[in-house]
Amino acid sequence: xxxxxxxxxxxxxxxxxxxxxxxxxxxxxxxxxxxxxxxxxxxxxxxxxxxxxxxxxxxxxxxxxxxxxxxxxxxxxxxxxxxxxxxxxxxxxxxxxxxxxxxxxxxxxxxxxxxxxxxxxxxxxxxxxxxxxxxxxxxxxxxxxxxxxxxxxxxxxxxxxxxxxxxxxxxxxxxxx
Amino acid sequence: xxxxxxxxxxxxxxxxxxxxxxxxxxxxxxxxxxxxxxxxxxxxxxxxxxxxxxxxxxxxxxxxxxxxxxxxxxxxxxxxxxxxxxxxxxxxxxxxxxxxxxxxxxxxxxxxxxxxxxxxxxxxxxxxxxxxxxxxxxxxxxxxxxxxxxxxxxxxxxxxxxxxxxxxxxxxxxxxxxxxxxxxxxxxxxxxxxxxxxxxxxxxxxxxxxxxxxxxxxxxxxxxxxxxxxxxxxxxxxxxxxxxxxxxxxxxxxxx
Numbered sequence: 001x002x003x004x005x006x007x008x009x010x011x012x013x014x015x016x017x018x019x020x021x022x023x024x025x026x027x028x029x030x031x032x033x034x035x036x037x038x039x040x041x042x043x044x045x046x047x048x049x050x051x052x053x054x055x056x057x058x059x060x061x062x063x064x065x066x067x068x069x070x071x072x073x074x075x076x077x078x079x080x081x082x083x084x085x086x087x088x089x090x091x092x093x094x095x096x097x098x099x100x101x102x103x104x105x106x107x108x109x110x111x112x113x114x115x116x117x118x119x120x121x122x123x124x125x126x127x128x129x130x131x132x133x134x135x136x137x138x139x140x141x142x143x144x145x146x147x148x149x150x151x152x153x154x155x156x157x158x159x160x161x162x163x164x165x166x167x168x169x170x171x172x173x174x175x176x177x
Numbered sequence: 178x179x180x181x182x183x184x185x186x187x188x189x190x191x192x193x194x195x196x197x198x199x200x201x202x203x204x205x206x207x208x209x210x211x212x213x214x215x216x217x218x219x220x221x222x223x224x225x226x227x228x229x230x231x232x233x234x235x236x237x238x239x240x241x242x243x244x245x246x247x248x249x250x251x252x253x254x255x256x257x258x259x260x261x262x263x264x265x266x267x268x269x270x271x272x273x274x275x276x277x278x279x280x281x282x283x284x285x286x287x288x289x290x291x292x293x294x295x296x297x298x299x300x301x302x303x304x305x306x307x308x309x310x311x312x313x314x315x316x317x318x319x320x321x322x323x324x325x326x327x328x329x330x331x332x333x334x335x336x337x338x339x340x341x342x343x344x345x346x347x348x349x350x351x352x353x354x355x356x357x358x359x360x361x362x363x364x365x366x367x368x369x370x371x372x373x374x375x376x377x378x379x380x381x382x383x384x385x386x387x388x389x390x391x392x393x394x395x396x397x398x399x400x401x402x403x404x405x406x407x408x409x410x411x412x413x414x415x416x417x418x419x420x421x422x423x424x425x426x427x428x429x430x431x432x433x
Binding site for chain 2 (some may be wrong): 032138168
Protein backbone atom coordinates (compact mmCIF):
# COMPACT_ATOMS: atom_id res chain seq x y z
CA UNK A 1 0.00 0.00 0.00
CA UNK A 2 1.49 3.35 -0.97
CA UNK A 3 1.69 6.04 1.67
CA UNK A 4 -0.93 8.06 -0.20
CA UNK A 5 -3.35 5.11 -0.41
CA UNK A 6 -2.75 4.31 3.21
CA UNK A 7 -3.44 7.86 4.19
CA UNK A 8 -6.63 8.00 2.14
CA UNK A 9 -7.86 4.77 3.70
CA UNK A 10 -6.94 6.02 7.15
CA UNK A 11 -8.90 9.20 6.58
CA UNK A 12 -11.91 7.28 5.32
CA UNK A 13 -11.95 4.55 7.95
CA UNK A 14 -10.24 5.77 11.09
CA UNK A 15 -10.59 9.56 11.24
CA UNK A 16 -14.43 9.48 11.38
CA UNK A 17 -14.08 7.27 14.49
CA UNK A 18 -11.82 9.63 16.44
CA UNK A 19 -14.63 10.55 18.82
CA UNK A 20 -15.39 6.87 19.46
CA UNK A 21 -11.72 6.28 20.20
CA UNK A 22 -11.78 9.26 22.54
CA UNK A 23 -14.88 8.04 24.44
CA UNK A 24 -13.23 4.73 25.17
CA UNK A 25 -9.77 6.09 25.95
CA UNK A 26 -11.19 8.74 28.29
CA UNK A 27 -13.21 6.21 30.24
CA UNK A 28 -10.23 3.86 30.48
CA UNK A 29 -7.77 6.58 31.49
CA UNK A 30 -10.12 8.63 33.66
CA UNK A 31 -8.89 11.97 32.37
CA UNK A 32 -8.72 13.89 29.14
CA UNK A 33 -5.02 14.50 28.75
CA UNK A 34 -3.97 10.86 29.19
CA UNK A 35 -6.81 9.89 26.86
CA UNK A 36 -5.51 12.24 24.16
CA UNK A 37 -2.04 10.70 24.37
CA UNK A 38 -3.55 7.22 24.18
CA UNK A 39 -5.72 8.11 21.20
CA UNK A 40 -2.80 9.64 19.36
CA UNK A 41 -0.65 6.57 19.91
CA UNK A 42 -3.51 4.22 18.99
CA UNK A 43 -4.20 6.16 15.80
CA UNK A 44 -0.56 5.93 14.74
CA UNK A 45 -0.67 2.18 15.35
CA UNK A 46 -3.89 1.93 13.38
CA UNK A 47 -2.20 3.75 10.52
CA UNK A 48 0.82 1.46 10.68
CA UNK A 49 -1.17 -1.79 10.83
CA UNK A 50 -3.90 -0.72 8.41
CA UNK A 51 -3.08 -3.48 5.90
CA UNK A 52 -3.68 -6.11 8.59
CA UNK A 53 -7.34 -5.13 8.75
CA UNK A 54 -9.03 -8.00 6.97
CA UNK A 55 -12.51 -6.65 6.41
CA UNK A 56 -15.55 -6.94 8.64
CA UNK A 57 -16.50 -4.17 11.02
CA UNK A 58 -13.76 -1.58 11.33
CA UNK A 59 -14.97 0.03 14.56
CA UNK A 60 -14.39 -2.98 16.86
CA UNK A 61 -11.00 -3.47 15.22
CA UNK A 62 -10.02 0.13 15.91
CA UNK A 63 -11.42 0.03 19.45
CA UNK A 64 -9.36 -3.09 20.17
CA UNK A 65 -6.24 -1.12 19.23
CA UNK A 66 -7.34 1.78 21.43
CA UNK A 67 -8.01 -0.58 24.31
CA UNK A 68 -4.68 -2.40 24.00
CA UNK A 69 -2.80 0.87 23.65
CA UNK A 70 -4.56 2.16 26.77
CA UNK A 71 -3.64 -0.95 28.77
CA UNK A 72 0.04 -0.66 27.87
CA UNK A 73 0.07 3.10 28.26
CA UNK A 74 -1.58 3.06 31.66
CA UNK A 75 0.71 0.33 32.96
CA UNK A 76 3.69 2.39 31.89
CA UNK A 77 2.53 5.85 32.91
CA UNK A 78 0.08 5.51 35.75
CA UNK A 79 0.55 4.16 39.19
CA UNK A 80 -2.49 2.34 40.49
CA UNK A 81 -4.23 5.55 41.50
CA UNK A 82 -7.98 5.51 41.33
CA UNK A 83 -9.65 8.47 39.70
CA UNK A 84 -13.11 8.88 41.14
CA UNK A 85 -14.13 12.04 39.36
CA UNK A 86 -13.24 12.05 35.68
CA UNK A 87 -12.28 15.56 34.60
CA UNK A 88 -14.47 15.34 31.50
CA UNK A 89 -17.53 14.41 33.52
CA UNK A 90 -19.61 17.55 33.31
CA UNK A 91 -18.02 18.69 30.07
CA UNK A 92 -19.92 16.73 27.48
CA UNK A 93 -22.79 15.02 29.15
CA UNK A 94 -25.09 15.62 26.20
CA UNK A 95 -26.92 18.94 26.19
CA UNK A 96 -27.63 19.57 29.85
CA UNK A 97 -27.78 23.31 29.40
CA UNK A 98 -31.19 23.31 27.83
CA UNK A 99 -32.89 21.17 30.44
CA UNK A 100 -33.59 24.11 32.68
CA UNK A 101 -35.80 25.67 30.04
CA UNK A 102 -38.05 22.72 29.53
CA UNK A 103 -38.23 21.22 33.01
CA UNK A 104 -38.71 22.84 36.37
CA UNK A 105 -35.43 24.05 37.89
CA UNK A 106 -35.78 21.42 40.63
CA UNK A 107 -36.23 18.60 38.15
CA UNK A 108 -33.28 19.84 36.12
CA UNK A 109 -31.13 19.95 39.24
CA UNK A 110 -32.13 16.44 40.25
CA UNK A 111 -31.41 15.24 36.76
CA UNK A 112 -27.98 16.86 36.85
CA UNK A 113 -27.24 15.32 40.26
CA UNK A 114 -28.22 11.92 38.98
CA UNK A 115 -26.06 12.34 35.87
CA UNK A 116 -23.13 13.29 38.11
CA UNK A 117 -23.70 10.29 40.35
CA UNK A 118 -23.93 8.01 37.35
CA UNK A 119 -20.65 9.28 35.90
CA UNK A 120 -18.90 8.90 39.25
CA UNK A 121 -20.33 5.41 39.70
CA UNK A 122 -19.05 4.34 36.28
CA UNK A 123 -15.65 5.92 37.00
CA UNK A 124 -15.48 3.96 40.26
CA UNK A 125 -16.06 0.60 38.58
CA UNK A 126 -13.05 -1.72 38.39
CA UNK A 127 -11.36 -1.49 34.96
CA UNK A 128 -12.65 -4.80 33.61
CA UNK A 129 -16.26 -3.85 34.41
CA UNK A 130 -16.00 -0.25 33.25
CA UNK A 131 -14.68 -1.19 29.83
CA UNK A 132 -17.53 -3.58 29.03
CA UNK A 133 -20.13 -1.02 30.11
CA UNK A 134 -18.56 1.64 27.89
CA UNK A 135 -18.26 -0.74 24.93
CA UNK A 136 -21.86 -1.87 25.31
CA UNK A 137 -23.69 1.36 26.21
CA UNK A 138 -21.57 4.11 24.63
CA UNK A 139 -20.22 2.21 21.64
CA UNK A 140 -23.25 -0.03 21.19
CA UNK A 141 -21.14 -3.10 20.40
CA UNK A 142 -22.61 -6.62 20.41
CA UNK A 143 -21.41 -9.27 22.87
CA UNK A 144 -19.38 -10.83 20.09
CA UNK A 145 -17.71 -7.55 19.19
CA UNK A 146 -16.95 -6.76 22.83
CA UNK A 147 -15.44 -10.23 23.21
CA UNK A 148 -13.15 -9.49 20.25
CA UNK A 149 -12.14 -6.08 21.61
CA UNK A 150 -11.23 -7.31 25.09
CA UNK A 151 -10.00 -10.70 23.82
CA UNK A 152 -12.18 -12.77 26.14
CA UNK A 153 -14.91 -15.39 25.69
CA UNK A 154 -18.51 -14.21 25.24
CA UNK A 155 -19.45 -15.82 28.57
CA UNK A 156 -16.95 -13.56 30.31
CA UNK A 157 -18.41 -10.51 28.56
CA UNK A 158 -21.89 -11.46 29.75
CA UNK A 159 -20.91 -12.07 33.34
CA UNK A 160 -18.87 -8.87 33.55
CA UNK A 161 -21.67 -6.81 32.05
CA UNK A 162 -24.13 -8.30 34.47
CA UNK A 163 -21.86 -7.67 37.45
CA UNK A 164 -21.11 -4.12 36.29
CA UNK A 165 -24.81 -3.34 36.00
CA UNK A 166 -25.51 -4.70 39.43
CA UNK A 167 -22.70 -2.56 40.88
CA UNK A 168 -24.12 0.52 39.16
CA UNK A 169 -27.66 -0.15 40.38
CA UNK A 170 -26.33 -0.54 43.91
CA UNK A 171 -24.38 2.70 43.66
CA UNK A 172 -27.29 4.80 42.41
CA UNK A 173 -30.30 6.05 44.38
CA UNK A 174 -32.95 3.38 44.53
CA UNK A 175 -35.70 5.22 42.68
CA UNK A 176 -33.47 5.98 39.70
CA UNK A 177 -32.88 2.42 38.50
CA UNK B 178 -39.09 -22.30 40.13
CA UNK B 179 -38.81 -24.93 37.41
CA UNK B 180 -35.54 -25.34 35.50
CA UNK B 181 -37.19 -23.86 32.39
CA UNK B 182 -38.04 -20.56 34.08
CA UNK B 183 -34.62 -20.44 35.67
CA UNK B 184 -33.06 -20.43 32.21
CA UNK B 185 -35.52 -17.80 31.09
CA UNK B 186 -34.74 -15.50 34.05
CA UNK B 187 -31.07 -15.79 33.23
CA UNK B 188 -31.69 -14.64 29.68
CA UNK B 189 -33.04 -11.29 30.84
CA UNK B 190 -29.97 -9.20 30.09
CA UNK B 191 -29.35 -10.86 26.74
CA UNK B 192 -33.01 -10.06 25.98
CA UNK B 193 -32.54 -6.39 26.92
CA UNK B 194 -29.30 -6.27 24.91
CA UNK B 195 -31.04 -7.67 21.84
CA UNK B 196 -28.76 -10.72 21.83
CA UNK B 197 -31.46 -13.40 21.77
CA UNK B 198 -32.62 -15.07 18.58
CA UNK B 199 -36.18 -14.38 17.47
CA UNK B 200 -37.33 -17.74 18.89
CA UNK B 201 -35.55 -17.22 22.23
CA UNK B 202 -36.88 -13.72 22.43
CA UNK B 203 -40.44 -14.94 21.88
CA UNK B 204 -39.93 -17.61 24.55
CA UNK B 205 -38.72 -14.96 26.95
CA UNK B 206 -41.73 -12.75 26.20
CA UNK B 207 -43.94 -15.67 27.12
CA UNK B 208 -41.99 -16.36 30.30
CA UNK B 209 -42.07 -12.74 31.39
CA UNK B 210 -45.85 -12.57 31.37
CA UNK B 211 -45.89 -14.89 34.36
CA UNK B 212 -42.70 -13.76 36.11
CA UNK B 213 -43.03 -10.72 38.35
CA UNK B 214 -39.31 -10.76 39.15
CA UNK B 215 -38.39 -10.47 35.48
CA UNK B 216 -40.94 -7.71 34.89
CA UNK B 217 -39.43 -5.71 37.70
CA UNK B 218 -35.86 -6.47 36.69
CA UNK B 219 -36.43 -5.55 33.10
CA UNK B 220 -37.69 -2.13 34.12
CA UNK B 221 -34.60 -1.54 36.24
CA UNK B 222 -32.35 -2.68 33.40
CA UNK B 223 -34.08 -0.40 30.92
CA UNK B 224 -33.89 2.57 33.28
CA UNK B 225 -30.20 2.00 33.86
CA UNK B 226 -29.58 1.69 30.15
CA UNK B 227 -31.50 4.88 29.39
CA UNK B 228 -29.52 6.68 32.08
CA UNK B 229 -26.19 5.41 30.76
CA UNK B 230 -27.05 6.27 27.18
CA UNK B 231 -28.21 9.81 27.88
CA UNK B 232 -26.03 10.90 30.79
CA UNK B 233 -22.68 9.14 30.48
CA UNK B 234 -20.09 11.71 29.41
CA UNK B 235 -18.84 11.40 25.84
CA UNK B 236 -15.63 13.39 25.68
CA UNK B 237 -14.87 14.15 22.05
CA UNK B 238 -11.58 14.55 20.22
CA UNK B 239 -10.53 18.19 20.11
CA UNK B 240 -9.56 19.83 16.82
CA UNK B 241 -6.04 20.16 18.20
CA UNK B 242 -5.81 16.39 18.72
CA UNK B 243 -7.25 15.73 15.27
CA UNK B 244 -4.66 18.02 13.79
CA UNK B 245 -1.83 16.55 15.88
CA UNK B 246 -2.70 13.06 14.66
CA UNK B 247 -3.04 13.97 11.00
CA UNK B 248 0.19 15.92 10.97
CA UNK B 249 2.12 13.14 12.72
CA UNK B 250 1.42 10.55 9.99
CA UNK B 251 4.38 9.56 7.84
CA UNK B 252 4.54 11.11 4.38
CA UNK B 253 5.88 9.78 1.08
CA UNK B 254 7.95 12.88 0.45
CA UNK B 255 8.11 14.91 3.63
CA UNK B 256 9.31 18.07 1.88
CA UNK B 257 6.33 18.23 -0.48
CA UNK B 258 3.46 17.93 1.99
CA UNK B 259 1.30 20.39 0.20
CA UNK B 260 1.49 18.65 -3.15
CA UNK B 261 0.76 15.31 -1.52
CA UNK B 262 -2.40 16.43 0.21
CA UNK B 263 -5.01 13.82 -0.60
CA UNK B 264 -8.05 14.90 -2.53
CA UNK B 265 -10.27 14.78 0.52
CA UNK B 266 -8.10 17.25 2.30
CA UNK B 267 -8.18 19.63 -0.63
CA UNK B 268 -11.93 19.33 -0.64
CA UNK B 269 -12.00 19.98 3.08
CA UNK B 270 -9.84 23.05 2.62
CA UNK B 271 -12.00 24.28 -0.23
CA UNK B 272 -15.09 23.68 1.87
CA UNK B 273 -13.53 25.44 4.85
CA UNK B 274 -12.83 28.40 2.59
CA UNK B 275 -16.44 28.43 1.47
CA UNK B 276 -17.58 28.27 5.10
CA UNK B 277 -15.55 31.40 5.70
CA UNK B 278 -17.09 33.00 2.62
CA UNK B 279 -20.56 31.95 3.70
CA UNK B 280 -20.04 33.25 7.20
CA UNK B 281 -18.79 36.53 5.78
CA UNK B 282 -21.75 36.86 3.42
CA UNK B 283 -24.06 35.75 6.24
CA UNK B 284 -22.86 38.70 8.27
CA UNK B 285 -23.77 41.04 5.42
CA UNK B 286 -27.18 39.49 5.03
CA UNK B 287 -27.83 39.88 8.70
CA UNK B 288 -27.47 43.62 8.35
CA UNK B 289 -29.83 43.67 5.40
CA UNK B 290 -32.47 41.24 6.63
CA UNK B 291 -32.09 40.54 10.32
CA UNK B 292 -33.75 37.23 11.21
CA UNK B 293 -34.52 36.52 7.58
CA UNK B 294 -34.86 33.21 5.83
CA UNK B 295 -31.55 33.90 4.03
CA UNK B 296 -29.81 34.20 7.33
CA UNK B 297 -31.36 30.94 8.50
CA UNK B 298 -30.18 29.14 5.36
CA UNK B 299 -26.62 30.44 5.72
CA UNK B 300 -26.63 29.36 9.36
CA UNK B 301 -27.81 25.82 8.75
CA UNK B 302 -25.44 25.38 5.81
CA UNK B 303 -22.50 26.49 7.96
CA UNK B 304 -23.70 24.13 10.67
CA UNK B 305 -24.01 21.22 8.21
CA UNK B 306 -20.49 21.91 6.93
CA UNK B 307 -19.04 22.14 10.42
CA UNK B 308 -20.56 18.76 11.23
CA UNK B 309 -19.41 17.01 8.06
CA UNK B 310 -15.91 18.53 8.12
CA UNK B 311 -15.27 17.64 11.72
CA UNK B 312 -16.67 14.15 11.15
CA UNK B 313 -19.10 14.75 14.00
CA UNK B 314 -22.30 14.28 12.05
CA UNK B 315 -24.31 12.47 14.69
CA UNK B 316 -24.56 12.52 18.48
CA UNK B 317 -26.81 9.49 18.56
CA UNK B 318 -26.21 6.83 15.95
CA UNK B 319 -29.20 4.73 15.12
CA UNK B 320 -31.26 3.63 12.20
CA UNK B 321 -34.14 3.09 14.58
CA UNK B 322 -36.52 6.05 14.78
CA UNK B 323 -37.69 4.79 18.17
CA UNK B 324 -34.18 5.39 19.46
CA UNK B 325 -33.58 8.73 17.78
CA UNK B 326 -36.81 10.44 18.78
CA UNK B 327 -36.58 9.75 22.53
CA UNK B 328 -32.93 10.80 22.47
CA UNK B 329 -34.06 14.35 21.60
CA UNK B 330 -36.59 14.26 24.43
CA UNK B 331 -36.20 17.29 26.68
CA UNK B 332 -33.02 18.50 24.95
CA UNK B 333 -34.77 20.86 22.58
CA UNK B 334 -37.98 22.87 22.52
CA UNK B 335 -39.28 21.15 19.42
CA UNK B 336 -40.00 17.45 19.03
CA UNK B 337 -39.44 16.39 15.43
CA UNK B 338 -41.20 13.58 13.62
CA UNK B 339 -38.56 10.92 13.05
CA UNK B 340 -39.31 8.71 10.08
CA UNK B 341 -37.51 5.70 8.71
CA UNK B 342 -37.02 6.24 4.99
CA UNK B 343 -34.69 3.31 4.29
CA UNK B 344 -37.24 1.74 1.96
CA UNK B 345 -37.23 4.87 -0.15
CA UNK B 346 -33.42 4.79 -0.31
CA UNK B 347 -32.76 7.33 2.45
CA UNK B 348 -31.63 5.40 5.54
CA UNK B 349 -31.77 7.23 8.87
CA UNK B 350 -28.30 7.20 10.43
CA UNK B 351 -28.98 9.16 13.58
CA UNK B 352 -29.48 12.60 15.06
CA UNK B 353 -27.53 15.45 16.58
CA UNK B 354 -28.14 18.65 18.46
CA UNK B 355 -27.00 21.83 16.80
CA UNK B 356 -27.21 25.53 17.50
CA UNK B 357 -27.25 27.16 14.07
CA UNK B 358 -28.65 30.37 15.53
CA UNK B 359 -29.70 30.98 19.09
CA UNK B 360 -31.57 27.81 20.03
CA UNK B 361 -30.51 24.18 20.26
CA UNK B 362 -32.36 22.37 17.50
CA UNK B 363 -32.81 18.72 16.64
CA UNK B 364 -31.09 17.64 13.44
CA UNK B 365 -32.08 14.36 11.81
CA UNK B 366 -29.32 12.82 9.75
CA UNK B 367 -30.03 10.67 6.72
CA UNK B 368 -27.96 9.25 3.92
CA UNK B 369 -28.81 9.81 0.26
CA UNK B 370 -26.42 7.52 -1.56
CA UNK B 371 -22.99 8.79 -0.56
CA UNK B 372 -24.36 12.14 0.58
CA UNK B 373 -25.21 13.16 4.12
CA UNK B 374 -28.52 14.96 4.54
CA UNK B 375 -28.98 17.13 7.66
CA UNK B 376 -32.61 17.92 8.42
CA UNK B 377 -33.01 20.89 10.79
CA UNK B 378 -36.30 21.21 12.63
CA UNK B 379 -37.64 24.42 14.18
CA UNK B 380 -40.86 26.02 15.25
CA UNK B 381 -42.02 28.77 12.93
CA UNK B 382 -43.72 32.06 13.50
CA UNK B 383 -46.10 33.09 10.78
CA UNK B 384 -46.15 31.46 7.38
CA UNK B 385 -43.90 28.41 7.25
CA UNK B 386 -41.18 28.82 4.62
CA UNK B 387 -41.00 26.41 1.75
CA UNK B 388 -39.01 26.01 -1.45
CA UNK B 389 -35.55 25.07 -2.52
CA UNK B 390 -32.35 26.96 -3.08
CA UNK B 391 -28.72 26.29 -3.90
CA UNK B 392 -25.79 27.94 -2.16
CA UNK B 393 -22.22 27.20 -3.29
CA UNK B 394 -23.26 23.83 -4.70
CA UNK B 395 -25.20 22.79 -1.61
CA UNK B 396 -28.95 22.28 -1.83
CA UNK B 397 -31.37 23.47 0.81
CA UNK B 398 -35.02 22.48 0.76
CA UNK B 399 -37.61 23.68 3.27
CA UNK B 400 -41.11 22.45 3.94
CA UNK B 401 -43.50 22.22 6.86
CA UNK B 402 -45.12 19.29 8.59
CA UNK B 403 -47.49 19.38 11.58
CA UNK B 404 -46.70 23.01 12.33
CA UNK B 405 -42.91 22.53 12.37
CA UNK B 406 -40.55 23.77 9.69
CA UNK B 407 -38.12 21.24 8.25
CA UNK B 408 -35.03 22.29 6.28
CA UNK B 409 -32.85 19.68 4.59
CA UNK B 410 -29.25 20.57 3.69
CA UNK B 411 -27.00 18.36 1.57
CA UNK B 412 -24.41 18.26 -1.15
CA UNK B 413 -26.84 15.97 -3.01
CA UNK B 414 -28.51 17.85 -5.87
CA UNK B 415 -31.86 19.56 -5.45
CA UNK B 416 -33.76 16.87 -7.42
CA UNK B 417 -32.51 14.28 -4.96
CA UNK B 418 -33.52 16.45 -2.00
CA UNK B 419 -36.97 16.84 -3.52
CA UNK B 420 -37.23 13.06 -3.80
CA UNK B 421 -36.18 12.90 -0.15
CA UNK B 422 -38.88 15.37 0.85
CA UNK B 423 -41.54 13.43 -1.11
CA UNK B 424 -40.46 10.24 0.69
CA UNK B 425 -40.63 12.07 4.02
CA UNK B 426 -44.12 13.43 3.33
CA UNK B 427 -45.33 10.02 2.13
CA UNK B 428 -43.97 8.30 5.23
CA UNK B 429 -45.61 10.95 7.40
CA UNK B 430 -49.00 10.29 5.77
CA UNK B 431 -48.50 6.57 6.35
CA UNK B 432 -48.18 7.12 10.12
CA UNK B 433 -51.35 6.48 12.10
